[in-house]
């Protein structure tokens with residue numbers, strides 16, 4: 001939900017905040033942030049979902065996919081372009097209820113991890129929304145989306161810390177219980193070093209993530225540090241959970257213990273809200289600009 005609330009907090013007007021954020025505090029409500037399309041993921045500016053203005057209304061056509069809460073959200077924050085040739089300058093941001101005529105949606109099945117979360121595709125066919133659905137200013141949607149990610153990437157760092165800490169906790173417990181060659185596997189330096197590396201990385205993840213969150217809270221520029229927090233935490237959690245499966249041996253590969261799930265859940269952190277490669281694109285762009 002949080003991802004969908006951010007563009008409204010960043011650029012929405014009081015009426016939009018009252019209507020949409022108000023719903024979230026009144027009752028159990030789902031919302032979704034829909035930017036990704038079948039043909040445009042990392043390259044957001046290549047999106048095809050189009051809008052045009054007719055009198056006091058906007059008309060939307062296009063498809064979004066891989067959208068968290070996509071098949072069940074009560075309202076959507078959606079990005080669309082007035083003219084694909086304008087690239088990022090043509091993109092605007094809209095908020096509207098999912099009950100608007102012309103919207104169909106499906107749950108997407110077959111995910112590797114994070115299976116308790118809904119992932120959906122949304123089809124917009126001549127969806128008519130009032131002019132008041134525009135969030136912020138026309139043509140500034142790309143800017144709001146990027147500002148959203150500056151805020152949300154530390155949250156991915158926080159999810160990563162939770163997954164990684166659980167993996168280490170499970171390893172500490174199991175390595176003392178499991179014996180090989182007449183002694184607990186925790187006595188083997190090879191096992192100890194994997195757990196020591198996990199602890200080092202988790203502490204570094206915490207510090208980066210807290211710093212990024214602190215800068216965001218202070219309203220300071222957090223583009224680079226948010227990307228550090230997300231890239232480092234996602235990549236470290238992938239390493240940590242893979243090593244956790246290793247420490248559990250064959251049992252780790254089976255569903256009897258939670259570490260295989262942690263490993264599957266970790267993978268997505270390197271993909272959504274900008275892949276680990278895209279975080280490095282952001283970081284390198286900022287480094288070269290200085």
Ligand SMILES: Cc1cc2nc3c(=O)[nH]c(=O)nc-3n(C[C@H](O)[C@H](O)[C@H](O)COP(=O)(O)OP(=O)(O)OC[C@H]3O[C@@H](n4cnc5c(N)ncnc54)[C@H](O)[C@@H]3O)c2cc1C
Pocket residue numbers: 003032033034035036040041042043065066067068069111119268271272273274275276277278281
């Ligand atoms: C479970 C799930 C939930 C999601 N939730 C949401 C959501 O709520 N809302 C939403 O809008 N989207 C969501 N997404 C979409 C997600 O953000 C995209 O999948 C992601 O941004 C990558 O886009 P893509 O899948 O099109 O991959 P592509 O952009 O096709 O990338 C393919 C590969 O190329 C690499 N690559 C691309 N460009 C570059 C470059 N310039 N330099 C180096 N490498 C590059 C990528 O890193 C990746 O390894 C979700 C995805 C999943 C799987």
